[in-house]
Amino acid sequence: MIKNDFRDSHEKIAYMSKYFKTHFPNEQKGFSEIWNEAYKEEVDYQGLVEWLKFKLRQHKDRVQIIDFLMGIAFIDGVINEKELHLMNNLVMRLGLSPKEFEGILGMHKTY
Helix, strand or coil: CCCCEEEEEEEHHHHHHHHHHHHHHCCCCCHHHHHHHHHHHCCCCCHHHHHHHCCCCHHHHHHHHHHHHHHHCCCCCCCCCHHHHHHHHHHHHHHCCCHHHHHHHHHHHHC
């Protein structure tokens, strides 16, 4: 999401850091280390989708990751066309319904 829109990247990174500290407090690697490794690598989108499908087997977990990514996209107050397309594609590939996507999108638009 950050590579698609660099505006407010510091706020997006702070949002991700807080999220990881809250939801993964016992993670072996710190967020900064994970971020640095991930940012250096080219994103293998298909591989990422497959990894998410494998790791997030419960529907509620897939909804949670979409909500998290949508939060990053809306840090600057808007979602651009690239981000919207990426999110829509990811929602479809993770098996969420268009109605769920619209609900998450609507919730973030109101913030």
